[in-house]
Amino acid sequence: MSEEKLKKYNVGILGATGAVGQEMVKVLGERDFPVAELRLLASSRSAGKVVDAGKFGKVTIREASDDSFEGLDIVLGAAENDISKKFVNSIKASGAIYIDNSSAFRLDPDVPLVVPEINPDDAFKHHGVIANPNCSTIITLVAINGINKLSPIETLYASTYQAVSGAGAKGPVEMYDQAKAVLEGGEIKTGVFPYQIAFNLIPQIGGFGENGYTSEEMKLQNEGRKILHMPEMKVSCTCVRVPVERSHSISVIAITKDKLDLEDVAKAVSEAPGCRLVDDKASNVYPMPLDTSDQDTVFVGRIRRDLANENGINLWCCGDQVRKGAATNAVQIAELFVK
């Protein structure tokens, strides 16, 4: 891809019919991404369907196959790991840059893992594939990026409160169906989640590893270290699914090398790209998932000194994981190549 000469780009979306794929179409339109052709790829189940792609008009879904990628400049991946692995070589062979939201290649040393507000330069070291990080990881890192620049974070503790849409488009449907059944006395059906999520909490996202942490919990450590170029950073995380439709929230403790001034922290957060300081204790104002859904900024509040370690900062952040935590971050990576 020769970014200098092109004015408009042929963009493919692999997994275009899922929650993240649909949001990618929306975000490309909203951000006026210079699209020449928009090619929507999905499984054979969806092939042939005509979808409304907003400013890009009606687009017919094509079945993804090894020869689906010819002529594309950029492929945004919104498919599961197995699909991503199946097509990565065809995408690379086509010459397109593959910006993949799956976790298949995130920890591959040849694949940059990029949050454009934090490590945009890494994107240009790609060999055909750039990985989009985990949703909670993106939101947490955007929130603490300013603090980390004041003094390096040595230890990061996080307890997450993750929305049901993080499990895909069927997550909210299941939650609302269950809520209706609770209110009206019907049968509770589960499918997306292993247990009832309406009016409940499920302290498991992903499978369990040998160390007792879930795959989702390990991402904040493994991806956070790579994105921040801080391989020694200590990270300990608990991930919990909560009955919220959209926007993940995270209770964070960031312990820095030096003791920070709280006013400096607030200033750093308010000036950090992609962040908004929402922290007015006198008026009971703080980030909440309802207020942060369907937009791209990470809201940060409840900033205070940790009571256990004077070098620690406690905060609470919320961000829309389908947008900034997935679709928008991928489109922002693509924008790095539009000059």
Added chain:
Amino acid sequence: MSEEKLKKYNVGILGATGAVGQEMVKVLGERDFPVAELRLLASSRSAGKVVDAGKFGKVTIREASDDSFEGLDIVLGAAENDISKKFVNSIKASGAIYIDNSSAFRLDPDVPLVVPEINPDDAFKHHGVIANPNCSTIITLVAINGINKLSPIETLYASTYQAVSGAGAKGPVEMYDQAKAVLEGGEIKTGVFPYQIAFNLIPQIGGFGENGYTSEEMKLQNEGRKILHMPEMKVSCTCVRVPVERSHSISVIAITKDKLDLEDVAKAVSEAPGCRLVDDKASNVYPMPLDTSDQDTVFVGRIRRDLANENGINLWCCGDQVRKGAATNAVQIAELFVK
């Protein structure tokens, strides 16, 4: 009160019509507390109403006044702080032991603060008043009590996921009304909570102090130190209201003086009074609020080594805050005096 001679006790409940007061009536019955007279006291609004007190039959609510307590052996307090302060001297003058669930006297050095599974002996040092701790504090401390006996906890981190019934009987009504409005398109009304809680999170419980922590967040430190007799224990807490009807959940990191063996920790938790180990990662089994409501045990799971500090143990616990977090704990304190 001469506990050796009495077989049955005259028990009063101050604030009998609230969520905790009603639960106290239920728990006294369930646990076969030896009640001679059950006297239910509330505000003038409720006076004269006849309530079904289960095995105690129909009881007429009386208006609480300074002469309401004569002849009582035990008064269980389920009223707000101002009501508790208003009547404490009358209760003491009556000779009854006042077991108070409000936070009015919890940090008073003359008032024992008791979790019967942890510090029952403190109860006998009372001067007329014994305080029942904060709900999240009780649940968290019952969960970590066994670990603390293996090696003293030096630092305790907690992020809470607190049910709406913690705000009283009207909390669940408001949540379900809002959920109905979301599902059916009606108007969202708030009253108990400052913002919509259905399908949302509110990271504030109680008012903000100068240090940026809420009153609820400071209770785990201040009450935890007193109950455990560990004035140096470092505690840092974030309290969040979640759209769950009943049972608080807490994501805990307990950093102990010594590095512990994880099998020893699981054994200590399973043997700790009031605890149940619910931790089978192979079968995706862990505590959830739906499973822990309307019973008295604190469920503990997700036990694993902290990744930031090898002396740290991470865990997840759930308990019914109206019962073990309030009513049952108060009745258990009363039971200490029944021999």
